[in-house]
Amino acid sequence: MSVYEFPALAIQDWLRVFCYDSYCADAMTSGLTNSKDTTLHWQLAVDTLYRLFASNLLHIPSLKADDFSTQKSIALDYIKSLARHDPFRSDIEETSHWYLWDISATDRCHRLIEKFGIRDLPQGELSQGFVAALHSLFAENQVAWSDQPLIVINTDQ
Template identity: 45%
Template structure:
């Protein structure tokens, strides 16, 4: 597993939640990494939102009915916008993009959750097979896990 444990746990937990309901990107600013700073949480939320959308684990009406190339460009532009808007500010104009689009778990997301029994996992445990599949999907979609920002935030 290349993704750090706390982030793997956060991704797994959020994808489990996304199988039940849709949420806005702001949801990913919490729970991805325990004890991370404001800046780290912002960066993780931007990169993870982009990776999950591009990889087909999450979907949004933003890329609906577009071919993969066009949707990817829209997702990239959305992630760049998120990278410029501090989700922890009290400025309503700056946090608006974080609440603009509903993100929903896809059929692929739900199939992986079911395949690995993630719904029934004890809270706090990570399914290595599930995370391995996620890492493989990220790799295939050219958004592999890295310790470096994918889309650096403008702090």
């Protein structure tokens, strides 16, 4: 697997899970790659979360703002801030940023999961239609997958 290969099955599985319950951002630091490199886990978590928020597939339910645009902007700023906080450090002040908000699937995510029958797919089976829809949503929201980081993490701590 190349460093920034699109983890389609992992994203499909995570979005299915987010449809059932809320999780903190820290949850996304596992399962996106089989690599033992925690820096890669961190980078993929930040980039993937940013793409999912930018594409209106995830949201922060307790985030209150006057309009959706403001909510989205605050959420995206939060995800950008995670690039400065290593989730694998033993410093609680550092890792606590990853637990600030509960994250849930949006209505758009629920509709996408339903449209492609993701809930009924056997574990480990990938929906190519779902993957194509994700790529389309990412491109439409100017966060297309690439072999370069979307938001470079700060490892100089």
